[in-house]
Amino acid sequence: MTLATWFALLVAIILAAETVRALRQRALGSERWRRFFRHPTAAWGLVILVFLIMVAVAAPLIAPFDPDRQLDIIGLKNHPPSWTFPLGTDVLSRDVWSRIVYGARVSLGIGGLGALVAVSVGSLVGAVAGYYRRWVDAVLMRTVDVGLALPRIFILLMAVALWDRLPFGVLVLVIGLTSWFGTGRLVRAEVLSLRERDYVLAARALGAGAGGVIFRHVLPNAAAPIIVSAALGVGNVLLLEASLSYLGIGVRPPTPSWGNMIADGAPNIYTAPWTTLAAGLAISLVVMSLNAVADGLRDALDPREEGSTT
Amino acid sequence: MTTPALLRVRDLKTYFVTEQGRGTARAVDDVSFDLYPGETLGIVGESGCGKTVTSLSILRLVPEPPGHILPGSLIEFEGRNLLALPAPELRAVRGNQIAMIFQEPMTSLNPVFTVGDQIGEAAIIHQHLSRKAARARAIEMLKLVGIPDPDERVDDYPHQLSGGMRQRVMIAMALVCHPKVLIADEPTTALDVTIQAQILELLDRLQRELGMAVLLITHDLGVVAGHADRVVVMYAGRVVENAETTELFERPTHPYTEGLLAAVPRIDTPRARLHAIPGQVPAATAWPVGCRFHPRCPYAWDKCVAQEPPLLETGVAGHTARCWLVTEPERRPAKR
Numbered sequence: 112m113t114l115a116t117w118f119a120l121l122v123a124i125i126l127a128a129e130t131v132r133a134l135r136q137r138a139l140g141s142e143r144w145r146r147f148f149r150h151p152t153a154a155w156g157l158v159i160l161v162f163l164i165m166v167a168v169a170a171p172l173i174a175p176f177d178p179d180r181q182l183d184i185i186g187l188k189n190h191p192p193s194w195t196f197p198l199g200t201d202v203l204s205r206d207v208w209s210r211i212v213y214g215a216r217v218s219l220g221i222g223g224l225g226a227l228v229a230v231s232v233g234s235l236v237g238a239v240a241g242y243y244r245r246w247v248d249a250v251l252m253r254t255v256d257v258g259l260a261l262p263r264i265f266i267l268l269m270a271v272a273l274w275d276r277l278p279f280g281v282l283v284l285v286i287g288l289t290s291w292f293g294t295g296r297l298v299r300a301e302v303l304s305l306r307e308r309d310y311v312l313a314a315r316a317l318g319a320g321a322g323g324v325i326f327r328h329v330l331p332n333a334a335a336p337i338i339v340s341a342a343l344g345v346g347n348v349l350l351l352e353a354s355l356s357y358l359g360i361g362v363r364p365p366t367p368s369w370g371n372m373i374a375d376g377a378p379n380i381y382t383a384p385w386t387t388l389a390a391g392l393a394i395s396l397v398v399m400s401l402n403a404v405a406d407g408l409r410d411a412l413d414p415r416e417e418g419s420t421t
Numbered sequence: 422m423t424t425p426a427l428l429r430v431r432d433l434k435t436y437f438v439t440e441q442g443r444g445t446a447r448a449v450d451d452v453s454f455d456l457y458p459g460e461t462l463g464i465v466g467e468s469g470c471g472k473t474v475t476s477l478s479i480l481r482l483v484p485e486p487p488g489h490i491l492p493g494s495l496i497e498f499e500g501r502n503l504l505a506l507p508a509p510e511l512r513a514v515r516g517n518q519i520a521m522i523f524q525e526p527m528t529s530l531n532p533v534f535t536v537g538d539q540i541g542e543a544a545i546i547h548q549h550l551s552r553k554a555a556r557a558r559a560i561e562m563l564k565l566v567g568i569p570d571p572d573e574r575v576d577d578y579p580h581q582l583s584g585g586m587r588q589r590v591m592i593a594m595a596l597v598c599h600p601k602v603l604i605a606d607e608p609t610t611a612l613d614v615t616i617q618a619q620i621l622e623l624l625d626r627l628q629r630e631l632g633m634a635v636l637l638i639t640h641d642l643g644v645v646a647g648h649a650d651r652v653v654v655m656y657a658g659r660v661v662e663n664a665e666t667t668e669l670f671e672r673p674t675h676p677y678t679e680g681l682l683a684a685v686p687r688i689d690t691p692r693a694r695l696h697a698i699p700g701q702v703p704a705a706t707a708w709p710v711g712c713r714f715h716p717r718c719p720y721a722w723d724k725c726v727a728q729e730p731p732l733l734e735t736g737v738a739g740h741t742a743r744c745w746l747v748t749e750p751e752r753r754p755a756k757r
Binding site: 309327331 | 480482486508512513514515517520521523525528529530531532533534542543546591594595
């Protein structure tokens with residue numbers, strides 16, 4: 112690693128911390144976001160996520176090497192961590208740190224977008240099923256049952272058969288459209304109870320239509336479970352991407368993703384554990400940060416908490 | 422009255438199909454009444470008499486299934502049968518021409534939106550106001566319903582307000598579009614008595630200022646005495662007595678009304694044990710045959726068991742009662 116990349120890394124860390132600190136300053140004005148920052152670990156989670164997103168965006172500045180370049184297949188194969196290679200090199204003598212940095216783009220992108228698709232579809236389907244009940248509910252929930260019963264890998268293998276090489280967008284869609292079933296059920300259950308609330312009746316008495324009731328009165332009150340399921344969803348999608356890449360049907364090498372880095376390093380896990388450890392730790396770190404942030408958001412977005420302040 | 426009725430309810434039947442085939446609950450069974458412009462009509466009865474279902478039926482808010490309004494029922498508002506309106510036209514009536522406030526101010530406001538948002542909602546739906554204009558309207562409405570510092574309160578969430586304030590907010594929500602009819606379903610039941618008096622006074626004032634008709638649903642005859650022009654007494658899904666308020670209080674004809682009046686504590690008589698009507702309202706799946714009140718009626722005789730009386734004219738204009746005593750007054754024991 113050169114001085115410039117160390118410097119860029121330092122800048123990213125400071126920027127992430129400063130961004131969160133600035134957010135915290137502004138949050139003092141609003142009670143809701145003050146609650147978010149009162150959560151013991153939410154701010155830390157946010158710092159880590161902001162940092163990783165910055166790393167992903169500024170990958171060329173932070174990565175010391177080309178992530179796909181095989182530096183010296185004989186001399187630098189499975190080189191342990193050193194000052195030049197802070198996380199060591201892998202079996203093909205590529206710099207692990209550079210691959211982690213570029214892999215963040217792929218993994219966070221798939222995780223975020225895939226979870227977004229899954230949560231949007233799941234919330235919509237769950238809300239419609241729970242609100243209209245009767246045959247709409249029956250049809251949609253049987254679909255969910257089928258979706259949960261079919262092994263996801265099987266569906267994904269069919270998708271792979273259709274596209275020889277999965278484009279990024281298709282991969283995201285396929286992952287998203289096979290991950291919403293749990294969220295759908297969760298949201299439906301919530302909506303079934305929310306639709307009986309007095310304020311839903313009051314809104315209908317004011318002339319609100321079904322769409323207005325669902326989007327204004329039902330879904331916002333289901334925000335807490337949706338947010339939690341989104342946070343867990345990103346983690347699940349990250350893991351799914353990892354297993355797909357491990358099977359060789361996800362992100363194709365040499366493009367680095369945290370998933371296929373684990374796969375690459377797995378055969379040498381006893382002799383060169385750093386190759387799998389780095390990617391595994393990155394995934395764990397993201398999932399834990401997301402959980403902390405989701406927890407804080409739930410505190411912040413739940414107005415019932417508001418009574419306890421001031 | 423010579424002016425045409427604003428809202429005419431005729432032969433309203435709202436039934437609920439119970440689960441496991443335990444029969445049909447005839448919650449509202451053949452109810453008819455008129456509401457004239459600018460008046461307050463009280464609907465009185467114990468819990469389980471069908472008051473709330475009647476009010477929900479008017480705006481077709483009865484949960485379906487299990488509930489359904491039977492064909493043959495008529496709810497006519499300004500010449501249009503609300504029961505036959507297509508959904509979009511019905512939504513244009515709800516909140517705009519006929520508005521409703523509910524019993525529970527604690528749960529009838531959406532916890533995730535500010536009160537300003539919720540008050541402005543109806544104005545956005547019906548009058549297509551912009552968000553900014555709706556907010557200004559919400560502040561205006563908060564002022565109208567007597568909430569101090571409306572400019573600040575408009576951004577409060579419901580849980581930051583007291584019960585009385587929330588009920589004022591509910592009233593503001595309902596009145597945003599200046600409806601012609603306000604249905605108030607037990608608007609003060611969940612509030613303590615001093616707040617109750619304030620809210621009812623507020624409703625009276627707003628009614629005078631806005632010239633709307635109010636359908637006041639309550640189990641509290643004291644509320645009716647002070648605020649309603651006419652009263653409909655309901656029992657077991659039926660209208661049992663119908664009269665102007667003073668007339669009803671002076672000469673209650675149906676034994677059920679009599680019982681209700683005797684059950685009200687009075688300040689001007691020596692303290693004594695309050696009268697209670699024996700028994701309870703029967704289950705709506707099995708109303709008694711004959712007069713539905715006969716099992717609890719102190720005067721009932723065989724005719725009451727055999728045949729249900731229609732609403733009979735008592736001789737005073739506008740005063741009807743569903744009781745055979747109207748035809749055989751000598752059976753009623755002389756008053757003390």
